[in-house]
Amino acid sequence: xxxxxxxxxxxxxxxxxxxxxxxxxxxxxxxxxxxxxxxxxxxxxxxxxxxxxxxxxxxxxxxxxxxxxxxxxxxxxxxxxxxxxxxxxxxxxxxxxxxxxxxxxxxxxxxxxxxxxxxxxxxxxxxxxxxxxxxxxxxxxxxxxxxxxxxxxxxxxxxxxxxxxxxxxxxxxxxxxxxxxxxxxxxxxxxxxxxxxxx
Amino acid sequence: xxxxxxxxxxxxxxxxxxxxxxxxxxxxxxxxxxxxxxxxxxxxxxxxxxxxxxxxxxxxxxxxxxxxxxxxxxxxxxxxxxxxxxxxxxxxxxxxxxxxxxxxxxxxxxxxxxxxxxxxxxxxxxxxxxxxxxxxxxxxxxxxxxxxxxxxxxxxxxxxxxxxxxxxxxxxxxxxxxxxxxxxxxxxxxxxxxxxxxxxxxxxxxxxxxxxxxxxxxxxxxxxxxxxxxxxxxxxxxxxxxxxxxxxxxxxxxxxxxxxxxxxxxxxxxxxxxxxxxxxxxxxxxxxxxxxxxxxxxxxxxxxxxxxxxxxxxxxxxx
Numbered sequence: 001x002x003x004x005x006x007x008x009x010x011x012x013x014x015x016x017x018x019x020x021x022x023x024x025x026x027x028x029x030x031x032x033x034x035x036x037x038x039x040x041x042x043x044x045x046x047x048x049x050x051x052x053x054x055x056x057x058x059x060x061x062x063x064x065x066x067x068x069x070x071x072x073x074x075x076x077x078x079x080x081x082x083x084x085x086x087x088x089x090x091x092x093x094x095x096x097x098x099x100x101x102x103x104x105x106x107x108x109x110x111x112x113x114x115x116x117x118x119x120x121x122x123x124x125x126x127x128x129x130x131x132x133x134x135x136x137x138x139x140x141x142x143x144x145x146x147x148x149x150x151x152x153x154x155x156x157x158x159x160x161x162x163x164x165x166x167x168x169x170x171x172x173x174x175x176x177x178x179x180x181x182x183x184x185x186x187x188x189x190x191x192x193x194x195x196x197x198x199x
Numbered sequence: 200x201x202x203x204x205x206x207x208x209x210x211x212x213x214x215x216x217x218x219x220x221x222x223x224x225x226x227x228x229x230x231x232x233x234x235x236x237x238x239x240x241x242x243x244x245x246x247x248x249x250x251x252x253x254x255x256x257x258x259x260x261x262x263x264x265x266x267x268x269x270x271x272x273x274x275x276x277x278x279x280x281x282x283x284x285x286x287x288x289x290x291x292x293x294x295x296x297x298x299x300x301x302x303x304x305x306x307x308x309x310x311x312x313x314x315x316x317x318x319x320x321x322x323x324x325x326x327x328x329x330x331x332x333x334x335x336x337x338x339x340x341x342x343x344x345x346x347x348x349x350x351x352x353x354x355x356x357x358x359x360x361x362x363x364x365x366x367x368x369x370x371x372x373x374x375x376x377x378x379x380x381x382x383x384x385x386x387x388x389x390x391x392x393x394x395x396x397x398x399x400x401x402x403x404x405x406x407x408x409x410x411x412x413x414x415x416x417x418x419x420x421x422x423x424x425x426x427x428x429x430x431x432x433x434x435x436x437x438x439x440x441x442x443x444x445x446x447x448x449x450x451x452x453x454x455x456x457x458x459x460x461x462x463x464x465x466x467x468x469x470x471x472x473x474x475x476x477x478x479x480x481x482x483x484x485x486x487x488x489x490x491x492x493x494x495x496x497x498x499x500x501x502x503x504x505x506x507x508x509x510x511x512x513x514x515x516x517x518x
Binding site: 008013023026027028030031032033034035038041042043044045046047050052095097099100101102103104106108128139141142165167 | 507510
């Protein structure tokens, strides 16, 4: 309980500070049908253009904590636990522009790269594997899919890794040659920094 | 505090706890959000938490009222899960699904599409718990614990209180403020006063359209004489500094019928304005020559600038 009292405010502060966005001027004009006269031709000001939507570059960082099951390798069937950090760089878009009222400015669909390090891994010795994944995010369905390669420099093992996420919950499967496979379920929390420009 | 069993149609709302949530909702929407005293993270979520708690109670009050009129009051309790699940589904659709947000926004008013608001959904569980608790208390009252001895006067004043509670709750739920900000776009502006005279007409112009596909200029013509007068744009061009001259789609003409009403002409200059913006070409020149009756104007030139006055505009600026 005492740990929660420390962790929850720290996480909220990190998220409140981290959900920051900046505007870029690129492509800023809106959509118009220039050949058609304005609807209210007597109005002495420009008509509002149509919204072209936005593109976003997202740099996010955070942590993952999970546990699950492992099989294969010298250790055989076992339970596993892991915790680590991850940085993601994603490019995405939304069909409509955000408003400054929105707390959460984020692309509806995005594609990018995850770079992570499993700092604690109950499998293996020392620190856990480093990994790189290609990620696809689909915000309307709260889902993300990522696939890549993990390398454990201490134990000199490597292999494929795939991660699926639903909101803050992730499921990760990896198979490191000579160590076996592990399926981990856990929580991921990341704070995004977002650069926004027009489509 | 011992809770008095209530049996009325609006029993779920007419209690200090939900009315307190209504007060939080109203204060947050109509004061805290504008005051800037609390971060948007807090005010945004506070409205959703209070709203999700109160809305099922309001809907259930209306359902209870309808089923009481139909003399089938027991049917209302069966509607509780349907109401709560329907509100959860609508809220989720509004926060995650662009088409759902647009459709609900047409009825409810603009809804901010923020998936992190889904963290407020547990308020519906509290609402469900409250509805079940009030139903259980009402059942106790019917069994003989609370309503015996209630006279006609207290029943009538109780009904008035319930109507007032439902009306206040409905107002707090419906009168949510529209979003304060909207995206702003750059627009070409004429840097100089455009009022000019030519023959029978006074001429003024402004930018009516500005976007990726070019810009459009409206020319207003006011008659200076009582006679009919033919006015024609004889020549027009828009030149980006360092670029070629863009000619309008057409050179329009009109007839002024005396001083009565102004006439308007529209000039469309189609060019890749987005590319010009991205290249930093944000200065231009509008050239116009008009004929009015037998008079011919000299070529007028007006300096123009493509400006973005802030990425977002405040739709409700302080007076």
